[in-house]
Amino acid sequence: MIRFLAFVYALTIPWLIQSQTSYLLEAEAFLDPGGWSVDPQFVQQMGSPYLMAHGMGRPVQDARTEFKVDQHGSYHVWVRTKDWAPGPWESPGRFIIYIDSIEHLVTPVPEWNWVYLDQYELAEGLVSISLRDVTGFNARCDAIYLSTDSVTPPIDYDALQVWRQAKHREPLAPEVEKTYDLVITGGGIAGCAAAIAAAEQGLEVALIHDRPVLGGNASSEIRVHTLGIYGKFERILRKIDTEHYPNGSAEAIRDQEKRDSNMHQYANLDIFLNWRAYDAVSKDSIIQYVDARHTSSGERIRFKSNLFLDSTGDGWIGYWAGAEYSYGRESVYKYGEKWPEWGELWSPEVGDNLVMGSSILWQTTLLDSATSFTEVPWAMDVARDHMATAGEWYWEFSRSDMHQIRDGEEIRDHLLRAIFGSFYNAKQDTSHSNYALEWVSYLLGKRESRRLMGDHIFTFNDVTELRKFKDSVVMEIREVDVHFQKQLDDEKQPDFLSTALFYKTSKYYIPYRSLYSRNIKNLFMAGRNFSCSHVGLGGPRVMRTTGQMGAAVGYAASLCKRFDVFPRAIYHSYLDQYMSLIEERQWLRP
Template sequence: LGKLVDEIGPIGHWTLWEANRDPEAERSKRIFKVIENNPEKKIHNAGPAANYGDDQKLEAIKREKNIQLFLNTHVCKAEKSGNKLISVTGKNIVTGEEIDFNGQFFADCTGDGNLGFLAGADYRAGRESRTETGEKDAPQKADDLMMGTSIQWYAGESGSPVSFPDCPWAVQFTEETCRQLTRGDWDWETGFYRDQVEDIEYIRDYGLRAVYGNWAFLKNKSKERGKYSDYKLEWVAYIGGKRESRRLMGDVILKEQDILDRVSYPDASFTTTWTIDLHYPVALDGFNEEPFLSRAQHTKIEPYAVPYRCLYSRNVENLFMAGRNISVTHVALGTVRVMRTTGMMGEVVGMAASIAKKHNTSPRGVYEDHLDELKVLMNKGVGNASHE
């Protein structure tokens, strides 16, 4: 019986209405069939809650007989014996109750690599140097810059004038620095120069201050304020959409040149198809506070099968990874970090875990001794779930 521990109430942090992101990828096979029938495939980011079908996703998980679901549970402690995890402690963030989860295998799908960090897994954060990785898009010197966190928002016409208060506590704008918009998309992004784990509350709050400050200026002070008279701020994300933080290191660390040169690995597993999509802060003339906007640099790729060895820790014996915290460089993260791709990682980890349990081996042992069996399962796929 598998235990699924999730810090936030609904399932899937990025696809939540609260974060308001549309799943991004060009191809995904047989994954969460329920998503294919939802309107979210046809609309952009930052839309009404009904577009995202959070309830349907939650019901899909609840129907699985082999899953025990623990929502609103924050993993706060890990216990090891030697190089193996033996127990994880989660605290219910609503009730304060602590629960111990014992297991033979664990999977860190937190995005931030929280479980791996608590267990002492090797990890990286920030950008590697070009000398270290040989990547053309890596900086000359390693640094702490990370892709940021998006705070999306939208406004709608109400048919009559709507007031909005001045916000002296928010980021202050001028005619030159304000954004004349009624909707903020992925590029309302901040926190590039901060720790995306330790400083995430500040990063989220700064993003909110930018949204409210800009909207207050448009409504009350802008020369164009007449255009916004009937507009009402309908929604602002209170959960930030995060792209990068810790990356847990595996037996293979995927690099940019692996993808561009189409290096073939014997343990090729899930396929990444998105561009190498790296985000950088935008500096506005006359704006002296932290950046709150981003630009994206895209490098096109051919579909690439990422090695399974990126999906388990190199120094915590029984720890799998799936999500944006897998074993990749900063540059390679640009392609694998999108949602349907990370969903496929989860499929592969589930298959590998079943083999590891069957043969009483480790995630590494699956590669070393049972790779052909894993390939059979990957070729078979997870099947098409039937969702009404």
């Protein structure tokens, strides 16, 4: 039966395209990924989702697929993979590939690259391919290429994309188009809140999210608890937020179930899970569409709308569409965000590219008996002598030579090395004999990346002066906390730990004008990519606050549709109606 399905699959799906002499097999489209995870986080940097063996030290189950060889021949075989921890040790990214019964150990090389295996005789008919994890430590496979030609596939990103498209015989544009009143990209708390608010107001809404579960940093895959207040959106936010368990807790799974259940209550809300946007095109400063691709099958859809929300966190929609954005720490003189107590650590005299870092949360469990943890020599130059049996928010990594988006994969891998190495150190102490790794996320929990610029740029001064705006739609009382790497203040500290500086405050407000782009007419933004300065982001980046932003955008979108206007007009011409709508909706019974 499996063979039959595989045969049908091989014949029908566009993702497994065959020419007479070559076959490109995308690993994320394998029939059975086994214990390997589909990782789409770094598509924009390395070109594709890939399979990763995230076994926390225990090899995961084999991934397996089949494809049909049309023509008997001698095929050269390449695997696109990466040695994620290069150095003078055996790579943790080793794995074995089976082509039918032929076994080949894949030793990856630094950076994403094609590793040549050998030349194999393949007979006409179905061929089985399996990936066998060797180490349990994050081996990765993007694709397998078999060709009777001996020319190595392209390495360069752009050339590879073109080559890939040709191999898959993809038309330039997606063949499927869908049209909505509002297209939301990014299903974190902000995107979910926006979807609920807009759907409740009757809009036809698309919510595109590149993971199998909603919630972003609050999801069961990343497990950061939601902080902040509900503002005027308690009814909506309670459907999607979390309890206040410790970061990393498995209790996140219970809140995930609540969120998933609540998000699927709206007939006019189409949720596209495992779809990742890869382009947005604007004309005359108006976004025409967003293109997205399924992270496993490779299918594509073009999403059209008059209104778009960028809640991707990284500001991708705005970035592709040409929205103005900022990145890094502004000079203290730019907005006057000085806090003398902390000086350079708070807001530097000369601006730079240093931002708050990303985290990987992790959890251990105590077993009834002792358990071992294998040596991880490739992790020790990061962990050094640090030992730990648990992580928290301050396991955070940022460096001024690294970009939180462009270098995201290396940042994630650095944190994995920090975790595995620190846990290995802890295990050398007999008091930790019974500890075992229970869960380590492989998804980056980002704090800061691109910040799209709106008509109002929210800054620290809006907090210190407790400014009220006639379009105040978000409010918060939680401290403003800006993080910095501990090493900046004490070079003896590990480079993966951070400290937070807390500015205690009374209630402050964020205006609606920070939630739409100043130069792309039909673009809203909510979440950490809203319009703010680096220090301004310090407070409202927590997820109940970003959820407020999302809900406020959802209501604004409904008025945009009713009056057939773009977001800016809500502030200039329909503000009373907008503020009244928010006020009225907050008193509805759950």
